[in-house]
Amino acid sequence: MIDIQLLSTPLSISACETFVESPEAGGAVVFIGTVRNKTANKAVVRLEFEAYTPMAIREMEKIAQTALDKFAVSKISIHHHVGILNIGELPVVIAVSAPHRGAAFDACEFCIDSLKQTVPIWKKEIFEDGEVWVAAHP
Amino acid sequence: MTLEILTFGIARDIVGSTILKLDITEGVTVADLKKEILSKYPRFESLTSLMIAVNTEYGNDATIVKAHDEIALIPPVSGG
Numbered sequence: 155m156i157d158i159q160l161l162s163t164p165l166s167i168s169a170c171e172t173f174v175e176s177p178e179a180g181g182a183v184v185f186i187g188t189v190r191n192k193t194a195n196k197a198v199v200r201l202e203f204e205a206y207t208p209m210a211i212r213e214m215e216k217i218a219q220t221a222l223d224k225f226a227v228s229k230i231s232i233h234h235h236v237g238i239l240n241i242g243e244l245p246v247v248i249a250v251s252a253p254h255r256g257a258a259f260d261a262c263e264f265c266i267d268s269l270k271q272t273v274p275i276w277k278k279e280i281f282e283d284g285e286v287w288v289a290a291h292p
Numbered sequence: 293m294t295l296e297i298l299t300f301g302i303a304r305d306i307v308g309s310t311i312l313k314l315d316i317t318e319g320v321t322v323a324d325l326k327k328e329i330l331s332k333y334p335r336f337e338s339l340t341s342l343m344i345a346v347n348t349e350y351g352n353d354a355t356i357v358k359a360h361d362e363i364a365l366i367p368p369v370s371g372g
Contacts, residue, residue, distance in 0.1 A: 187372055203371070206300050206364055209348035210371075234371060246372050266372055274345070274364075275371030276301030287302040288370035292340050 156218040157231040158211055170231040170249035179228050179251035183258040185266050187246035189239050199280045201239045206274040210234070213273045217265055225261040227252040232265060234275060245277070293318060295357065298364040303342075306335045312365065316357070322346065323353035329365070340368040
């Protein structure tokens with residue numbers, strides 16, 4: 155079972171945790187992405203996230219489905235934020251439950267790594283003296 | 293036919309609009325489309341990558357673009 159959401163409201167860690175609760179689960183792994191205060195020693199003021207919504211949801215669903223097929227896990231919840239975020243706020247939360255913890259750790263890592271590679275979401279870093287689309291240039 | 297291509301992130305900055313209108317001939321491929329866009333907007337050459345989505349799926353070079361397809365320019369993604 156999977157739960158994918160793209161939200162402009164603050165993400166709820168407990169909403170992801172609650173979704174993956176399951177009587178067959180021996181544990182759950184939760185990845186919480188947070189906005190860091192600097193990039194390469196440059197102070198970040200805030201981040202702005204935008205998404206190609208229908209495709210972003212579809213790609214996140216594909217990732218979760220692939221993880222369910224690939225690892226012995228029970229439930230996966232992926233929530234991603236769009237809009238402006240300040241330092242310490244949450245761009246992404248991923249929760250995975252499984253009968254045994256190893257699969258939950260592996261699946262959670264697979265989900266965040268894949269999300270960063272394929273999901274059409276873009277992050278702009280705003281500095282005191284300018285802004286940059288992350289990863290746009292080599 | 294005229295395609296209305298959706299733009300996001302740095303692609304929107306380069307094009308200067310949320311929609312890129314492009315006159316193309318019927319039956320062009322994603323590779324043709326990319327070539328046309330690169331020649332019109334050479335700044336795309338400086339990006340790490342440029343993908344084209346056709347109906348919310350990543351297209352490959354041989355994918356044929358049709359009049360009513362939803363086309364989007366996908367510059368390097370950076371979610372998470």
